[in-house]
Amino acid sequence: MKKVVILAAEQCVLSTVAAPMDMFLQAGVLWNGMMGLPPSPLFEVKIVTADGEAVMALNQVTVVPSCSMHEVEEADLIIVPSQGSYFHPENDEFVEVFGSEEAAAGYCPPCAAPFPPR
Numbered sequence: 683m684k685k686v687v688i689l690a691a692e693q694c695v696l697s698t699v700a701a702p703m704d705m706f707l708q709a710g711v712l713w714n715g716m717m718g719l720p721p722s723p724l725f726e727v728k729i730v731t732a733d734g735e736a737v738m739a740l741n742q743v744t745v746v747p748s749c750s751m752h753e754v755e756e757a758d759l760i761i762v763p764s765q766g767s768y769f770h771p772e773n774d775e776f777v778e779v780f781g782s783e784e785a786a787a788g789y790c791p792p793c794a795a796p797f798p799p800r
Contacts, residue, residue, distance in 0.1 A: 683723065683725060684724060684726070685728075685759075686702075686761065687730055687754050687759070687760045688763060689731070689751055690729055690745045692737045693738070694740065694745065694764065695764040696743050699729060699763045702763070703729065706727045707723070707727050709724040710722040711723055729748060730754060734752075734753065735750075
């Protein structure tokens, strides 16, 4: 099973957290159910935050994470939802998530233009 991590931060756009989570959680479940087959989930999905504490989305809905980003041991895909400049390639925490400045600079957020190279 592939592991998907969604990294939420203060003032994130809730739909860019919830929609990817819902889509990945339904892969192998929804279609199978409609076809009379047993569910066979393809992804394990977690919402995480920098410190493991809940964050407030832009629309004032609380997002409660499974854990902190530092507790994630393995991920096949990291999704960084639309959340302004909190996770910018020049932010140390953002670089920490991606492992290097080069990897962070190549990040392309959903629903937004990629960050320009430094």
